[in-house]
Amino acid sequence: MGASQIKPEFSANLADKKVKAGEQILLRCEANTDGVLVTWKKDGQKLYCVDGKHTINKTGTTFYLEITDAQEADEGIYTIHLQNKLGSTSCSAMVTVEVKEWRIAKWIQDPMVDTLRAFTIGNSEVTELRFLLFGPVGAGKSSIINTIKTIFEGHQYVNCLAAAESTTSQTLHFDTYSMAKNGSFPFAFSDIMGLEKELQKGVSSNDIISALKGHVKDGYTFNSTIPISDGNQYYLRNPRIKDKMHCLVNVIPADKLTMMEHDFILKMKDVRKAASRMNIPQVVFLTRIDRTCQLTKDNLRNVYKSKKIREKINECSNTLGIPANCIFPVQNYHEETGIKTDINCLMLDALMQIVNWANDYVVRLSDSQAYTQ
Ligand SMILES: Nc1nc2c(ncn2[C@@H]2O[C@H](COP(=O)(O)OP(=O)(O)OP(=O)(O)O)[C@@H](O)[C@H]2O)c(=O)[nH]1
Ligand SMILES: [Mg+2]
Structure with a gap:
């Protein structure tokens, strides 16, 4: 049976990520087929990929989005959408980028x-x-x-x-x-x-x-x-x-x-x-x-x-x-x-x-x- 003949479904969803500013963000999910059209979105909008910043990848039925040098602007809800003739599916994850304290409070x-x-x-x-x-x-x-x-x-x-x-x-x-x-x-x-x-x-x-x-x-x-x-x-x-x-x-x-x-x-x-x-x-x-x-x-x-x-x-x-x-x-x-x-x-x-x-x-x-x- 050809891979594109099954309706796409996730076997492992994207997971929420919390990273520190400057770190790398890796979003990963697993589907039941690779015969799909893949779309990544951020906060509901198609992800605008910047060279050297975003890398979209696929190995077999595993789909990746890599973001380097995490910054405040990278924070948001990331969604991957898979589609073929038989249907579509999507899953999302929240990415939080922890920034350094911008003011110091005393907690004693x-x-x-x-x-x-x-x-x-x-x-x-x-x-x-x-x-x-x-x-x-x-x-x-x-x-x-x-x-x-x-x-x-x-x-x-x-x-x-x-x-x-x-x-x-x-x-x-x-x-x-x-x-x-x-x-x-x-x-x-x-x-x-x-x-x-x-x-x-x-x-x-x-x-x-x-x-x-x-x-x-x-x-x-x-x-x-x-x-x-x-x-x-x-x-x-x-x-x-x-x-x-x-x-x-x-x-x-x-x-x-x-x-x-x-x-x-x-x-x-x-x-x-x-x-x-x-x-x-x-x-x-x-x-x-x-x-x-x-x-x-x-x-x-x-x-x-x-x-x-x-x-x-x-x-x-x-x-x-x-x-x-x-x-x-x-x-x-x-x-x-x-x-x-x-x-x-x-x-x-x-x-x-x-x-x-x-x-x-x-x-x-x-x-x-x-x-x-
Ligand atoms: N969640 C939350 N609620 C607060 C906070 N400060 C005040 N409130 C709530 O806000 C409402 C109004 O608070 P008040 O202290 O009566 O406000 P006020 O400015 O004196 O109001 P007026 O005297 O009516 O002008 C109350 O229900 C408080 O419990 C806060 O820091 N967090
Ligand atoms: Mg009052």
Whole structure:
């Protein structure tokens, strides 16, 4: 019986491959006949073979694809399709190319906690460095506070109300969470209502700007249509340096970044401009990274090997105009019931940077340049 007279079938399928950058990738499968037309595809498109890079081969009924010097661009789903007069068949495999860490994180918690515990602020007029968390509804602002408090308290903290998925903000009041404990950890994080793209919804940009300037007292209930003003019992008329914000933390959900609409980005940029005018350092905490990258979800320590996360950081940098080295991917406690050292370390790594930047800012200021805007 001629080989082409049987319908092609695989006796051994292509197998998934994980290689390091620079290595060779060899995909191999075995069929029941060699009388077939062979087509290789990558990510659903016919494979474009580059001389010296791709080699397609066949020995008897064994089919090969060899790729030299594996690079990020070689990653994807490879499919081989066999066809003859009697039918066709195909099988696929996932090729993953592990890249070197493009940023180094420290995965040892205690030295970072010790450094933050012993942190002293370089301006005696400031008792706590203040961070304002700001970003879209459901970005993970309240969860960041819970995560940081969990690290410093040593047990899970859930007092800052984090919401299940919702389109309107769960946080309605301005509240400041002090991290201070026995004279250590002189940091405070203020939680605010989420930003929405519509003009009269979510927190108003004017309220955020007032909060940056230190005019907003704890307990203030946000009003989307009427921003806080002098006369409101929660309005602090003459804020001192200690009352104002020393760093603006833009909280951006990595999994929703691409869907952020233009009007919304303009609103965020308005706030950024105001912060820039005041020279307040600005950073991004990129949250929900586990929803963006499976590699990172499987093991948080892969975060700085992940191409998806690096792409998100670049996308975020281009969208908001914030340099990539001021963008920190973080993961919040959201479903865990116990303490996870890796979650803590990634957050601590970001905190180690931003407390220094906030401190540099308060060192430059003094109450002699009283802030009365
Ligand atoms: N998977 C995952 N979910 C997260 C993460 N951070 C927050 N969440 C979830 O996202 C949802 C919103 O989180 P919140 O902390 O309430 O967000 P928020 O920015 O305070 O939201 P509003 O106050 O409503 O504006 C909750 O269901 C959280 O559990 C994260 O890193 N990973
Ligand atoms: Mg909230």
